[in-house]
Amino acid sequence: MNILPNIKIIGLTLFLEKQKILVIADSHIGFEESLNKQGVLIPRLQFSEITKHLDTVFKDIKPELVVMLGDIKHEFGIISRQEWRDTLSLLDYLMEKAGKVILIKGNHDTILGPLAEKKNLAIREYFLVDNYLFCHGHKLFDEKSADWKKSKTIIIGHEHPAISLRDGPRVEKYKCFLLGKFKNKKLIVMPSFNFVTEGTDILQEKLLSPFIRNISAFEAFIVGDKTYKFGKVGKLM
Numbered sequence: 610m611n612i613l614p615n616i617k618i619i620g621l622t623l624f625l626e627k628q629k630i631l632v633i634a635d636s637h638i639g640f641e642e643s644l645n646k647q648g649v650l651i652p653r654l655q656f657s658e659i660t661k662h663l664d665t666v667f668k669d670i671k672p673e674l675v676v677m678l679g680d681i682k683h684e685f686g687i688i689s690r691q692e693w694r695d696t697l698s699l700l701d702y703l704m705e706k707a708g709k710v711i712l713i714k715g716n717h718d719t720i721l722g723p724l725a726e727k728k729n730l731a732i733r734e735y736f737l738v739d740n741y742l743f744c745h746g747h748k749l750f751d752e753k754s755a756d757w758k759k760s761k762t763i764i765i766g767h768e769h770p771a772i773s774l775r776d777g778p779r780v781e782k783y784k785c786f787l788l789g790k791f792k793n794k795k796l797i798v799m800p801s802f803n804f805v806t807e808g809t810d811i812l813q814e815k816l817l818s819p820f821i822r823n824i825s826a827f828e829a830f831i832v833g834d835k836t837y838k839f840g841k842v843g844k845l846m
Contacts, residue, residue: 610836612788612797613762618836619666621784621802623764628738631672631707634766635801637717638699639683639692656695658804660702672707676736678766678799679715679745681724688720700728711736715745715767746798746818762795768818769801769808772829772845782807787842789827791820800832812846 610618617624623632636659682692703710712718712725712732725732735744737756744750746765750757773782784800784807798821801808809817811824821827825843830836839845 610830610838612786612830613795616762616797618786618830618832619669620662621800621832622663622666623786623797623799624666624670624672625738625741628741629671629673630738631666631670631675632678632743632764632799633675633802634678634799635680635715635769635803636677636699637680637683637801637803637805638695639689655804656698659699659802662802662804663702663706667706674709674711675703675707676711676743677703677713678743678764679713679747680717680766680801681712681715682721683717684720688723693724696724697727700724700730704728711743713743713745716747742794746820749819752792760794762797763791763820764797764799765818765820766799766801768798768811768816768821769803769806770798770811770829771800771808772812772831772839772842773810774831782810783831783833784808785811785832785839786830786836787811787821787824787827788830789821789823791822796820798827811842 612618615627714732740761742760742763746767770787771782771784773780787798789796827842829839829842831839
């Protein structure tokens with residue numbers, strides 16, 4: 610399903626068809642080890658889930674570039690053992706599939722440098738191609754900059770949007786994409802590429818990104834066995 614012309618939803622990723630760019634947001638590698646340290650005993654299966662999902666994505670497309678939209682790793686102040694192992698393995702996997710990878714800095718990526726250096730990758734605050742602007746979404750952009758003025762569509766992560774749907778007593782939470790506007794530009798908010806949690810319920814929980822001003826005006830695209838267009842968030846409320 611296309612969320613906008615030229616931008617296709619494939620699972621939990623976006624693919625810019627003309628530019629052959631695959632976009633992944635908020636993998637939060639190392640989240641399981643962080644939970645284990647807090648006494649939450651869950652298996653460390655996320656890396657296998659990530660690669661299994663990406664194997665399905667790469668069956669459909671052949672990107673020339675992968676943009677990782679921030680919060681690649683989870684820990685703020687350290688690089689955990691799991692982050693060293695799984696982040697480097699994921700970068701190897703992506704470079705084998707697409708050749709080129711761009712890392713956008715998220716708020717969790719305070720100590721991403723040593724991992725990026727191992728693979729000779731630069732860390733960017735944002736990335737602009739044609740009129741598409743990619744940034745993490747935790748802070749607003751300099752609207753006086755030339756790149757901001759060139760952009761017409763902004764693609765962000767950070768929010769981890771999800772929606773809880775109720776059927777009688779049963780409630781299930783699903784990851785979702787959001788499509789709306791920020792100022793005079795189109796705004797796409799991506800779900801997290803993290804398979805430990807579904808994310809933030811946009812119908813009930815406090816939102817994080819300063820780019821999201823009026824959530825009820827956004828359209829929701831829910832990811833289940835396939836992508837479902839659910840219309841305006843305001844109607845779901």
